[in-house]
Amino acid sequence: MTARSLHVAPLPRSEGSTVRDAVMRLLADLGMTTIFGNPGSTELPMFRDLPYQFRYILGLQESAVVGMADGYAQATGRAALVNLHSSAGLGHAMGNLFTAYRNNTPLVVTAGQQARSILPHEPFLYAERATEFPRPFVKWAVEPARAEDVPLAIARAFHVAMQAPRGPAFVSIPIDDWERPCASLTPARVSGRVGPDPLAMDEAAAILTAANRIAIVAGAGVANNKARDALVTFAERLGAAVRIAPMAARNPFPEDHALFRGFLPASREAIVRDLGDADCVLVLGAPAFTYHVEGAGPFVPAGATLIQIDDDPAKAARTPEGLAIVGDAALAIAALLARVPTRSTPALAAVAPLPPPAADWLTDALLMARLSALRPPGIAIVEEAPSTRGPLHDFFPVRAGDEFHTCASGGLGHGLPAAIGVALARPGEPVLCLLGDGSAMYAIQGLWSAGHHAADVRFVVVNNGGYAALDQFGALFGIDVVGSKLPGIDFVALAEGQGVPAARVDDPAALDAAIADLFRGTGPRLLEVIVVQE
Incomplete structure (x- = not known):
């Protein structure tokens, strides 16, 4: 089955005369020409004469719409645009909006709002507290005070979504804003990457250099920051075993590599057991640690030093001990490669794969x-x-x-x-x-x-x-x-x-x-x- 398209018009060549014209030019400049949505009445004016450069991906329920946008944004590495219906539609989407937030997926989520002139009358299909509803699972939420502020709000939402740690941002847009006069907006260029503190990296490098038995725990941040190859090089330089962090949403390390040692469970005691006799635990692109059940006792093996590096300051703030550094995993690994010498440790043997399962019945x-x-x-x-x-x-x-x-x-x-x-x-x-x-x-x-x-x-x-x-x-x-x-x-x-x-x-x-x-x-x-x- 082929997709039907809503591409019906070119982008305006002159200065945008309406909010809709300005937003469409802005979205094209930002590379957000794929729109994931399930439209309602308060969103329809956004799509009048939709330019042919855009494609609309229809989902039959708002939760599915956000899920599709999440996968698209992760695969492209760029913020995806989601258009939802006011209140009820956003409510349907909240489960997958929560997942996008936990996945650190950059999304710009827009939702319709009733016309400004009738908001005091609490009209049908209006959102009473539009910016509060999606919190705390969006990084930023706004309903612009003026129609002409809508393009700037969407530009800011894009930059907030793309800044570390990445995640969704939300803009509520009244239905009558789209037809208002508005000049075009040229978006700023904003770098969203966070470089680690050089002095903290010096300290981390000294700890790693002095350690004898290093265990690396890698999380989704390694994949999100395109640091997989660098992590392989770094692990091989140290001769360090690599485990995948509990509940990691992406693959940070090849599982057929000789240094791969499996997946850490989301249990405090089990993590300490699996890390064995490590005297230094380096956590990259993940919190230390995500737990699913209540536990007690130490957080790492006795005598081990914990180093945690991730681009989310909140994860650093809750690191229970050791040294926590805020920084992009790729930039952090590059900094460590420049500081930590190659170790002459015996090569670790690959873990033998499990024998094939029996074929007596379908399991x-x-x-x-x-x-x-x-x-x-x-x-x-x-x-x-x-x-x-x-x-x-x-x-x-x-x-x-x-x-x-x-x-x-x-x-x-x-x-x-x-x-x-x-x-x-x-x-x-x-x-x-x-x-x-x-x-x-x-x-x-x-x-x-x-x-x-x-x-x-x-x-x-x-x-x-x-x-x-x-x-x-x-x-x-x-x-x-x-x-x-x-x-x-x-x-x-x-x-x-x-x-x-x-x-x-x-x-x-x-x-x-x-x-x-x-x-x-x-x-x-x-x-x-x-x-x-x-």
């Missing part, structure tokens, strides 16, 4: 192993399958050159639309979207957008009949979880009903053929895999 472990073996090289992966994350880590290594995205917030409904956004940002390159059956139902209408916009996403739904991750967590508390079973959902029918070809497999002997068919050709496809819980 998520077998599925991950066969997906890994049969995937196209360099494919981007978007994951939202919490109960399958263990087998994913065990049998599906994310390698150098791969892109991996997941949800940092713990909410559901992000993965399916985010995969569509990633695909739209990477034309000609397929995307694998791995979903649990429960997760998929939070944003299943996103499949329509995948088909309508011909997004090259291969959806795999791991159908175990319920919220299995919740059952696993309930077992830790000795709780029999209620409301965790999801019998009878037909994902093939749901996909085909929205224009996406689909198939189902429940036999391990047929799995390889089903995966091969999934990756054949182009365009969206869905494979429902019926798995047995081990």
